[in-house]
Amino acid sequence: MGKVAIESLGYRPKPIDPDFLTKYPETGTHHNHKVYAEGVQRYDEDGKPYPTKLGIHGTMVAVDFEACIADGACMDACPVQVFEWLLNPGKMGTGQDLDLSDKPELKAKYACDKSDPIRESDCIFCLACEIS
Numbered sequence: 377m378g379k380v381a382i383e384s385l386g387y388r389p390k391p392i393d394p395d396f397l398t399k400y401p402e403t404g405t406h407h408n409h410k411v412y413a414e415g416v417q418r419y420d421e422d423g424k425p426y427p428t429k430l431g432i433h434g435t436m437v438a439v440d441f442e443a444c445i446a447d448g449a450c451m452d453a454c455p456v457q458v459f460e461w462l463l464n465p466g467k468m469g470t471g472q473d474l475d476l477s478d479k480p481e482l483k484a485k486y487a488c489d490k491s492d493p494i495r496e497s498d499c500i501f502c503l504a505c506e507i508s
């Protein structure tokens with residue numbers, strides 16, 4: 377499926393808030409990483425409410441699930457396979473995200489597939505994911 381067209385999302389993703397650890401509550405854990413701000417209404421680049429309240433997954437390798445547009449670039453760039461598609465377990469990389477176009481319930485809940493930092497502890501802080 378590949379890169380999600382920003383226009384098709386109906387919102388404008390905003391870069392992750394560098395102060396998220398102090399601004400938002402820890403709301404749970406998932407695959408050995410912490411989740412922050414799940415259920416919290418946050419706002420996009422235009423100040424409009426995001427349609428989802430999925431939160432931020434991971435602490436050191438933090439992926440803002442509201443801002444993730446499933447382009448897979450972070451996965452392609454990562455040399456130690458930290459990431460996996462949330463809705464397509466076992467798969468990573470551009471074009472391997474689950475196509476939600478015929479799955480309205482998943483589309484309503486997630487907007488698009490999300491890059492989950494399932495092996496956060498393997499991260500070597502090369503920052504390739506951030507640059508990509």
Ligand code: ZN
Nearest residue numbers: 406433492493
């Ligand atoms: Zn997760």
